[in-house]
Amino acid sequence: MTIMTSKEQGIPAVLCFRRIPDGVREQAFSLGFSDQALLFAVRSDLDLAGEPAEVWTLVAEDRIAALKAGEPRESPVGPFLLKDIQKVRSYQKVGSAFLQVKMDGLYVDVARFSNAERELFGRVARHIQRRIEGQPLPESALSAQSDMRCEQCGLPLPGRKAQCPRCRGGRGIFARTLGLMRPYWPSILLLFLVMIAGVCLDLLPPFLQKTMVDRVLKPEPGAEPLSGAESVRILLMILLGLVVASGGRCLLNIFIGRTTSVIGTRITKELREKLQAKLMSLAVEYYNRHSVGSLMSRVLWDVDYFQGFVTQVAQGFMLNMMLVLGIGSMLFFMNWKLALLVLLPIPFVVVGTTFFWRHIYPRYYKVWDSQSKTAQLLSGLLSGIRLVKAFSQEDRERRRFGATAGYLQESRRSLETSVATFNPIMGFVFGLGGLIIWYAGGREVLQDKITLGTLMAFFGYMGMFYGPISALSMFSNWVTGFLSAGQRVFEVLDATVVVVETKDARPVSHMEGRIEFRNVTFGYDPYAPVLKNVSLTIEPGQFIGIVGKSGSGKTTLVNLLCRFYDPLEGKILVDGVDVREMKQQDLRRQMALVLQEPFLFRASIAENIAYGRPDASPLAILNAARAANAHDFIARRPLAYDTKLGEQGAGLSGGERQRISIARALLCDPKILILDEATSSVDTESEQEIQKALTTLCRGRTTIAIAHRLSTLKNADHIFVIDEGRVIEAGTHEQLLEKQGVYYKLVKIQTELTRLEVQ
Amino acid sequence: MQAPGVQVYDDARLGQVGVRLLTPENTNLFEGSFSLMHCAVQGDTLYRGVYAVVLFPVSQPDRFISLRYTDTNDRNEKEREIGIIDDLKVFSQEAQDMVRKSMAKHYFERRIIRIHKIENRFGLLFFKVETTRGKLDFVMPWRGDRAEDYGSSGKVLLDAFDNRYIIPDLSELPEADRDLLASFIYW
Ligand SMILES: Nc1ncnc2c1ncn2[C@@H]1O[C@H](COP(=O)(O)OP(=O)(O)O)[C@@H](O)[C@H]1O
Ligand SMILES: [Mg+2]
Numbered sequence: 050m051t052i053m054t055s056k057e058q059g060i061p062a063v064l065c066f067r068r069i070p071d072g073v074r075e076q077a078f079s080l081g082f083s084d085q086a087l088l089f090a091v092r093s094d095l096d097l098a099g100e101p102a103e104v105w106t107l108v109a110e111d112r113i114a115a116l117k118a119g120e121p122r123e124s125p126v127g128p129f130l131l132k133d134i135q136k137v138r139s140y141q142k143v144g145s146a147f148l149q150v151k152m153d154g155l156y157v158d159v160a161r162f163s164n165a166e167r168e169l170f171g172r173v174a175r176h177i178q179r180r181i182e183g184q185p186l187p188e189s190a191l192s193a194q195s196d197m198r199c200e201q202c203g204l205p206l207p208g209r210k211a212q213c214p215r216c217r218g219g220r221g222i223f224a225r226t227l228g229l230m231r232p233y234w235p236s237i238l239l240l241f242l243v244m245i246a247g248v249c250l251d252l253l254p255p256f257l258q259k260t261m262v263d264r265v266l267k268p269e270p271g272a273e274p275l276s277g278a279e280s281v282r283i284l285l286m287i288l289l290g291l292v293v294a295s296g297g298r299c300l301l302n303i304f305i306g307r308t309t310s311v312i313g314t315r316i317t318k319e320l321r322e323k324l325q326a327k328l329m330s331l332a333v334e335y336y337n338r339h340s341v342g343s344l345m346s347r348v349l350w351d352v353d354y355f356q357g358f359v360t361q362v363a364q365g366f367m368l369n370m371m372l373v374l375g376i377g378s379m380l381f382f383m384n385w386k387l388a389l390l391v392l393l394p395i396p397f398v399v400v401g402t403t404f405f406w407r408h409i410y411p412r413y414y415k416v417w418d419s420q421s422k423t424a425q426l427l428s429g430l431l432s433g434i435r436l437v438k439a440f441s442q443e444d445r446e447r448r449r450f451g452a453t454a455g456y457l458q459e460s461r462r463s464l465e466t467s468v469a470t471f472n473p474i475m476g477f478v479f480g481l482g483g484l485i486i487w488y489a490g491g492r493e494v495l496q497d498k499i500t501l502g503t504l505m506a507f508f509g510y511m512g513m514f515y516g517p518i519s520a521l522s523m524f525s526n527w528v529t530g531f532l533s534a535g536q537r538v539f540e541v542l543d544a545t546v547v548v549v550e551t552k553d554a555r556p557v558s559h560m561e562g563r564i565e566f567r568n569v570t571f572g573y574d575p576y577a578p579v580l581k582n583v584s585l586t587i588e589p590g591q592f593i594g595i596v597g598k599s600g601s602g603k604t605t606l607v608n609l610l611c612r613f614y615d616p617l618e619g620k621i622l623v624d625g626v627d628v629r630e631m632k633q634q635d636l637r638r639q640m641a642l643v644l645q646e647p648f649l650f651r652a653s654i655a656e657n658i659a660y661g662r663p664d665a666s667p668l669a670i671l672n673a674a675r676a677a678n679a680h681d682f683i684a685r686r687p688l689a690y691d692t693k694l695g696e697q698g699a700g701l702s703g704g705e706r707q708r709i710s711i712a713r714a715l716l717c718d719p720k721i722l723i724l725d726e727a728t729s730s731v732d733t734e735s736e737q738e739i740q741k742a743l744t745t746l747c748r749g750r751t752t753i754a755i756a757h758r759l760s761t762l763k764n765a766d767h768i769f770v771i772d773e774g775r776v777i778e779a780g781t782h783e784q785l786l787e788k789q790g791v792y793y794k795l796v797k798i799q800t801e802l803t804r805l806e807v808q
Numbered sequence: 809m810q811a812p813g814v815q816v817y818d819d820a821r822l823g824q825v826g827v828r829l830l831t832p833e834n835t836n837l838f839e840g841s842f843s844l845m846h847c848a849v850q851g852d853t854l855y856r857g858v859y860a861v862v863l864f865p866v867s868q869p870d871r872f873i874s875l876r877y878t879d880t881n882d883r884n885e886k887e888r889e890i891g892i893i894d895d896l897k898v899f900s901q902e903a904q905d906m907v908r909k910s911m912a913k914h915y916f917e918r919r920i921i922r923i924h925k926i927e928n929r930f931g932l933l934f935f936k937v938e939t940t941r942g943k944l945d946f947v948m949p950w951r952g953d954r955a956e957d958y959g960s961s962g963k964v965l966l967d968a969f970d971n972r973y974i975i976p977d978l979s980e981l982p983e984a985d986r987d988l989l990a991s992f993i994y995w
Pocket of ligand 2: 725
């Protein structure tokens, strides 16, 4: 049996069961393989040196080897006997990975594969490992559905387990933008009618002028002469008509302008709100990948394109289309030969504008990029201002900013100078068109083939003709620019919410606070697990301590419990319910989190404490602050609880900030309280005060305290020791001491340190 | 006397607590069992199954090479560093070849030299490119985080499977290709 996955990209990955693949049969037989004993063969796309190749890794009941197809002379890898192999792993390097087997305490490379195949080889490694351990091998485990490609069409997915953009049948950016306008269709219909009226009014003046010239100012020789009074009367009538036409046009313009602006700004406001809401709902993980500067430019600037969209579609495309049609037919109606001459410069206009968009439009992108880079630099600079000053790097930052500002200037200059060159040249070409008509039309007038009035009207129309033409040829390309801005906006709106709330998520009104991690494996990069098969149980009301070296995965554990991320494997249960089945808001409302790096908003101390419960009474705020041992230092401030804090709590010491954030957590009266090294910057004395308050407050609520200072965990009901993403010890303080393991060592080191402090 | 305003740094003191430098004098590199690189350091032990990682792969691709091994005695099979080779060229030719071979195993990147076509469909960019290893197609989600700067004037593109495609220096692409790229990847 052979299974092929899609051929969309590169060499197809192939699995073969119970039959040695054609290219390597002879080699395989000579190495002691046979079809009967073969479990499976898997093909990788690289040889060990990293050259593209067809390499088959054969896994038989007793041995494993890797052979390069069609190259019998090249020495194979292996065969290695399974009984010599202690372990198998898929080992990730940069851009490619290796299937390695451990023999004699050493990892030996068997096969190499590009990142496209690491999902498959991850399974292969697990499969062989099971074989070594003598566990059953379900063949289906190898050929399971890929997370990286669409099940139906094989298209690579924009993210793991993301929806397939083709099969979802997603509409284009354009259609989606039109969809945004749907609520405004009555206004848009009205706009449309008004525009038609406007075009008619536009067509009127040259026609009136023609009548004026031909009947009043310079009557045709054959026509019956008008009396003086009659002439003046008609002149006035025509002038009145002109006033009405241009006045009406003026009113319509006001209406059109105001309406498009109303619709446009509303759509952009809605989009901005949608973006902000989306950004709030996106998992923390998203922000690891995207710079704040580029996200800010999207919310602030890219959305403006959508206002442009309304204007373009209403005032640009439709209007110009109608004008071109209207004026064109007027021209042909008056004199088709001259009208053909009018069309003469059009190819130049089209070629010119095409050139413009091909070569000048990409410069708009650069301007966007430079704007977003400037914003990024500035926001980093301003929030890190103290660091800059502390290392006295103001000069360097000034230069760095200068360089970015220079890039911004250069990209704008390059754009604007080319526009400034292009526009006059186009104007000149149009002018030439006019000259041709002067010549041809002048001759016709001289030969009395047409009247002077007709020629004048012709010029009137012609003046209005080229503008819309060039606008129209720009339109398709404006679309390109719009599409890229739209892409940036929809990219955010479409970002896969890694942490999804299921539709039938359960509301949770009451929580006991029983927590269970069941075989949880998780990594920020799915191929590099940070937590490995963690299982632990926390009973309601317990005070739990978690200790471990920095980087061992303690914060990650908390991140999973708060559901900032979802585990790759395993489950997290709260009161026996998988957190993925709970309403996120409910889950988080029952928890309070004090972070390692406390974040304070630019607001008063009271507002910061009451952040999770804005309606808290002043007394409650005072109590919370007192319990967090923050009350005294706050009271000493001139404005006490009304003291305004600077950016990120500037004006407070690290310990003070931590105590405020503890107060914030306590005020929420959570069922589960999580303290992630919450008192690391607090002095020992205050810590003991806080500890005392906590012992009272923690009664009846589950408390998880991550701490470096082990003395704070002495009274914990249970302590978990984490190392390299595994729970390696667990028990009470006394039990762990008795065990004389890692915890014991840590305690010993710390008591020695404290003794030093005391001396 | 020290000139005013000129800061003098005592790097030697940092060196005492910093990384261990491996030189041909204190280090012997040779091929051992399973053709793996082994490394014996004077006054230390023999390390088996050693591999090399470049510490400044973009800015200093030929220098500061960290020699590492998987500590199979450790329960978590931690990776540990043996020491750092500042300049590989002072080692014997065989040692250099061995380290280079190991470095080549650590990195797998395709270098783009021409871009023939980029097509945007469903928010995915379909690339047709020429690399130093021949013609290639790949698919990349059209997203800001999929293309990053590489050094001061290059780009790394990550396809849908996180394969890496490198343009070491944009200015070395033909102008038409550069414009084509810039009309999609302009950040
Ligand atoms: N957002 C992230 N993206 C990638 N890796 C991360 C991220 N956050 C933490 N890590 C890595 O995960 C490991 C565990 O981190 P963490 O849980 O914060 O450790 P700690 O025990 O000190 O709280 C570390 O090796 C860290 O580098
Ligand atoms: Mg932490």
